[in-house]
Amino acid sequence: VPSSNWEDLARENKIQPHIDPIFGAYKSAQFIDAVCAWSPQLTHQVILKTDLREEAFGTDEILFSLPTSGGELHGIDISPTVVHSALQRGDQYPARFIVADVRKLPYPDSFFDVVLSNSTLDHFEDRESFILSLREIRRVLKPNGRLILTVNNKHNLNFRLLLMLESFLKLKEYPVQFFSVRDVRLACAEVGLAIEHCDTIIHIVSPLNSVALFFRTILPKKIADSFASACLFFATLLGKSRWTKIFTGWFLAFSCVPEQKEVA
Ligand SMILES: C[S@@+](CC[C@H](N)C(=O)[O-])C[C@H]1O[C@@H](n2cnc3c(N)ncnc32)[C@H](O)[C@@H]1O
Numbered sequence: 001v002p003s004s005n006w007e008d009l010a011r012e013n014k015i016q017p018h019i020d021p022i023f024g025a026y027k028s029a030q031f032i033d034a035v036c037a038w039s040p041q042l043t044h045q046v047i048l049k050t051d052l053r054e055e056a057f058g059t060d061e062i063l064f065s066l067p068t069s070g071g072e073l074h075g076i077d078i079s080p081t082v083v084h085s086a087l088q089r090g091d092q093y094p095a096r097f098i099v100a101d102v103r104k105l106p107y108p109d110s111f112f113d114v115v116l117s118n119s120t121l122d123h124f125e126d127r128e129s130f131i132l133s134l135r136e137i138r139r140v141l142k143p144n145g146r147l148i149l150t151v152n153n154k155h156n157l158n159f160r161l162l163l164m165l166e167s168f169l170k171l172k173e174y175p176v177q178f179f180s181v182r183d184v185r186l187a188c189a190e191v192g193l194a195i196e197h198c199d200t201i202i203h204i205v206s207p208l209n210s211v212a213l214f215f216r217t218i219l220p221k222k223i224a225d226s227f228a229s230a231c232l233f234f235a236t237l238l239g240k241s242r243w244t245k246i247f248t249g250w251f252l253a254f255s256c257v258p259e260q261k262e263v264a
Pocket of ligand 1: 006007050051054076077079082100102103118120123174
């Protein structure tokens with residue numbers, strides 16, 4: 001996808017956020033919960049996030065709410081507008097945000113303790129770019145570092161069908177790929193990453209986010225808030241059911257570590 005398309009999206013995003021504020025806070029909390037569970041040591045860590053859309057425009061931002069101190073917060077995005085907006089929003093944080101492509105990271109080998117990549121790598125046209133960016137992340141991770149990765153969940157049929165409909169109606173603004181646990185496991189093995197933990201997170205039923213965003217434009221704030229909160233109550237219930245959560249999660253979340261080479 002040419003970076004200019006992401007620029008167009010970023011300019012639209014400045015006018016209309018991509019997520020309802022109440023859903024956004026839930027999305028952020030779910031991701032941060034996974035990070036804290038899988039990477040509990042967050043102080044004095046050098047951390048990279050692989051896109052900054054949430055930090056630029058949404059209540060689903062991660063980096064400003066992460067319980068971290070004494071380390072370095074880095075972030076990249078291919079869109080200059082996204083990077084500028086994230087820098088403006090985060091001007092009280094010691095964050096270092098730059099324009100870069102996740103497939104060619106401008107950092108030395110073994111630089112980061114933690115890489116956070118939530119739904120950046122599932123927006124390429126082809127598998128090759130997915131592998132390229134995973135390989136780059138593997139390169140910049142310290143040997144004892146950790147990648148927390150989320151990608152769109154292939155088992156969530158509702159979400160997939162809606163995307164197919166959007167594609168058919170030519171409403172889709174950018175490529176969206178879906179992954180199974182096996183797809184990610186194979187890709188990780190190819191680049192030398194081992195998956196330590198996996199879960200399904202963020203159980204907002206599609207297309208309730210679009211409905212909630214529309215309600216925000218026509219209804220008083222109180223009513224729009226009540227609608228979003230009711231949806232969220234339902235999402236939280238779905239997330240608790242261990243039998244069905246694989247079918248309702250928006251994302252598959254993974255905690256991956258560099259495979260240690262055998263010493264002969
Ligand atoms: C669809 S948004 C998704 C992400 C967001 N993390 C979320 O969950 O809502 C994709 C973001 O990744 C950025 N992006 C797209 N391709 C990229 C690349 N190759 N390298 C870095 N950022 C990229 C876009 O500018 C945009 O901000």
